[in-house]
Amino acid sequence: MKTVETRVQELVEKLRGQDCRITPQRLAILHVLASSRLHPSVEQIFAKVKGDFPTTSIATVYKTISLLKEMGELIEFSFGDGSNHYDGRDPFPHPHFICRFCHRIEDLEIPELKDIGARLAARSDYRITGYQLNCWGICPACHAAAGQTETGLGAG
Amino acid sequence: MKTVETRVQELVEKLRGQDCRITPQRLAILHVLASSRLHPSVEQIFAKVKGDFPTTSIATVYKTISLLKEMGELIEFSFGDGSNHYDGRDPFPHPHFICRFCHRIEDLEIPELKDIGARLAARSDYRITGYQLNCWGICPACHAAAGQTETGLGAG
């Protein structure tokens, strides 16, 4: 995985290539996106950027996010919690894990599903061009913190 | 797969078991949920129910949906199109396909991923209790209707 600064520079160059200007606010947003492993919401990105630029508007965050999304440089997730979440580190589809208790969102390594993308893309009748695999459950921290009663594989 | 009427009766009995009343509006909602293969939104369910009960309120649809969701009798999806979609025919997780052009949502048969649920549940470190696999692409109808340029496996 590339470093945070490498990814920021990559995004800067892609924006410049689209005749977009690199403002201090945008740079701060890019840095949050490139460094956040926990798939932040717009509100969370906004909160971090505000630390450096207190006058920042949430509309600016939305506009930059929208720009990057159109360019295919970040993945948008709707986990049904009311707000969307974003992965700006790795815009290529990969499995995610959402803890039912603390709601943290992490990348998930599933070795036996490593080639799921190729398998899906190879299907001839449906022309699959992208996917999202989201898994819900209990993260190690929450599992350790409390005995758990939920078992089996239920809805969503 | 069970018939529409069988599924409606099943839902009726589960609601009765929770001391819920079976009103004509609810019965109509159950019928739409049990018969819709295309994973309707609340607005779409509302439109169908209104055909039989013109005075129906959308709040009633939301309340019944919420009830069934809590009972685990339907799956809720957020595909990022602004509204949630529901599967009341089969509340057990299974892959879905969303057409990028006509936005239809269908169940997807992926034989080689038939045991994905078991594989995920068997993972010891993360206690996975549910999942959603959503695939985006071009449905046969849209593919036939127009030449397509999109290839590869891009973001979500």
Next chain:
DNA sequence: TTACATGCAAACGGTTTGCAGGGGA
């Protein structure tokens, strides 16, 4: 008869938009 469901309207919260002023290139 009575507790629950309905339907209306207002509230809510995340997202989008319009616009005047500011600043990157």
Next chain:
DNA sequence: TCCCCTGCAAACCGTTTGCATGTAA
């Protein structure tokens, strides 16, 4: 300098809530 970007506020829209009335059991 020029055009894009910012920040504010209002609009937007799916969803939730409160409450008086209606109705299933």
